[in-house]
Amino acid sequence: MKLLHIDSSITGEHSVSRQLTASIVSRLTTADPGLTVVRRDVAANPLPHLELASLPGDGTAAAVESAAVLDEFLGADVVVIGAPMYNFTVPTQLKAWLDRILIAGKTFAYTPEGPKGLAGGKRVVIAISRGGFYGPGSPSAAVEHLETYLRDVFGFIGLAPEFVVAEGIAVGPEQRTAAIDDAGKSILALAA
Numbered sequence: 001m002k003l004l005h006i007d008s009s010i011t012g013e014h015s016v017s018r019q020l021t022a023s024i025v026s027r028l029t030t031a032d033p034g035l036t037v038v039r040r041d042v043a044a045n046p047l048p049h050l051e052l053a054s055l056p057g058d059g060t061a062a063a064v065e066s067a068a069v070l071d072e073f074l075g076a077d078v079v080v081i082g083a084p085m086y087n088f089t090v091p092t093q094l095k096a097w098l099d100r101i102l103i104a105g106k107t108f109a110y111t112p113e114g115p116k117g118l119a120g121g122k123r124v125v126i127a128i129s130r131g132g133f134y135g136p137g138s139p140s141a142a143v144e145h146l147e148t149y150l151r152d153v154f155g156f157i158g159l160a161p162e163f164v165v166a167e168g169i170a171v172g173p174e175q176r177t178a179a180i181d182d183a184g185k186s187i188l189a190l191a192a
Helices: 016-031 061-074 092-101 147-156 173-189
Strands: 002-007 036-041 078-084 108-111 114-117 123-130 162-167
Touching: 002 016, 016 078, 016 123, 016 162, 016 173, 036 061, 061 092, 114 147, 123 147, 147 162, 162 173
Parallel strands: 002 036, 002 078, 078 123, 123 162
Antiparallel strands: 108 114
16 A cells, blocks of 8 residues: 655644644554555745646657656655645645646546546545634635635545644744644544
8 A cells, every 4th residue: 555645844854734644654554554645845845836747648858757647646655745825825845736636537527417536445544734713613714725725625526635734833932732632632633
């Protein structure tokens, strides 16, 4: 079985989402030592933004790279993604990766009944970090476009992601520690 580990935070060793994905991957590989881990850091090695020449099948170097990213995703049984909230949504580096896996005929199809996800059968665990409080019921919930977007994107391709959330990490050191500790409890509760 293969686990694809994606990190997208630009803050390196200070990243909460990277800390959480490392814990998730450790939890899952401890529970299943047979997992082979493939890591892709889209902040350290960003994909170019999508353009016509990067569509699979075009034959260009960008298209070959896009096809490799798609194959890497399709070949994974488990996908762990670190997704920090930047300006209410996903980092552009993560969006560029998502653009490579949302491919008609590969991960979804348009049908007379509407879109149909084709990527089912994978487990997706997403570690979200947010500087403020954007969860349901919070005053800023209406501008949270990270978790909602990722839930919809993965749902569109037939997957139901699990979320581990650390929020309020920029409020202060105590809140940052509490948020990481709470997220750690969620990680421990993840089914193997």
